[in-house]
Amino acid sequence: MNSSDGAAVVVGVDGSEQARRAVRLAAGEAARRNRMLRIVHGFIWPLLHVPVGAPPGGPPGSGLRNQAERFVTDAITEAEATAPGLRVSGEIIDGEAAAVLVGEAPNAMLIVLGDRGMGGFAALVVGSVAVQVATHADCPVLVARGTDRTEGPVIVGVDGSAVSPPAVEFAAEQASLRGSDLVAVHTYLHPVAREPGDMQPLVYDEEKLRHEERQLLAESVAGLAERWPDLTVHQQTIRGRPAPILTEASQQAQLLVVGGHGRGALSGLLLGSVSQSALHHADCPVAVVRAPG
Template structure:
């Protein structure tokens, strides 16, 4: 049976039956796609959908001067526009899942903090990726903060076919204990989706190149391959017992986890990664591989936090 460290906790987002799917919206094309994606997932899992948008708290203050009155009137217009945005997002959600229970929240204050707080009780938090320009794509400040500091799991909806229902669930396995929650979440997702699970592991976080003037492909790596195969098997063993319905494919590479995972994202329906690298330092926002994938992957990316 799985060890205690390989058991999904009772308050895990995948085990809390009443937890809603939370999605943030700002009216952008990316957030519209995220709302629709979140609505389909919530409907598939018989959960409610909670749509959140934030405004500056000044809109709720009483004006005390002519300048305050001007600012107040402006913020009231912004508030009305935000309420219209939420109503439109609700319509978008119901258009793809008519029987879905949908609630909306117009919250004052910082959107990142609001979504991070909401993540503590959510099944998962969903955000849309900003329109990208290939290698010039960057994370917005809210997306980066939520992806880095949320509780449980955050999904960044991206790619040309975000609603792809075929293809495997793919998880990056770094072999560390801090990566266990990502592996567990990937198994749970594969089980829920009746999909194959591809476990990708690379013993080096570096990209293809040279080390000490010698190409990786010219290094004596046979011993590494045997050791890493054993490590991957050990990391997956308990989970395969807990999810016997999930068919697992293992892939081990010498280097380049981001390249391999990016390649898989072209056909996967979901990519799952941990929130930190194999070192697990709490001071780091995101592991380099996770950070790169949420900006460049061709399918939705789930970032799973250690808590």
């Protein structure tokens, strides 16, 4: 996570209603963190060798380049109305939207975008740009979806893998900034392989397993009280599949935080199944936090 003093909150815009919602969400994030908000629009048309200027004899302000400028200008106006006094900048960058936003990640503390853009198909629950950016960006990615709430907890999914610590830390910071509780949710079905080559037992003690899973969750949130002494942390260990449990929990949450890959994720998968499900089905904004490296 890029937490340097110069790191901005970056939001991608394309003129859609989803993008305007993302701008409002990003403006709130930047204001809470006292960071600059950087608004960017990925302008793909030059790459496709499409004329971008106003056509001969066309009305003033016509043409794709002028349209892109309006997208950015309107987004700046939206951000300033959402958080008066916020430092805001805007830029049009030639390139495909996902590539442009991923390129912003090294100098961003957070990237915010809508779940679908103007080109989204109705049959797609979440757009390919959101999935690509969440998969490849080197900073947390916040996707505006579901219902915007100012009440309710921040929920983080914990599975004990390498992505859990950065996800838990991000979620704790979010809960502290929002003045809300943090709910850490850990789910389990049966014993899992802890190390490469481990064999799963055919017979196991249910009570012992429950104790071990609770201990795993407790260890995952240990130390939060020292960094955020005023933060109330709730721990929930639930037997069941993580995706539907987190989806149900998101119905009462301000924010759902998940790791980019889960325990047992295959390297060939772009995103873990739980984070994919959260992006498609959660009923609140979703933050995807990948482990560094």
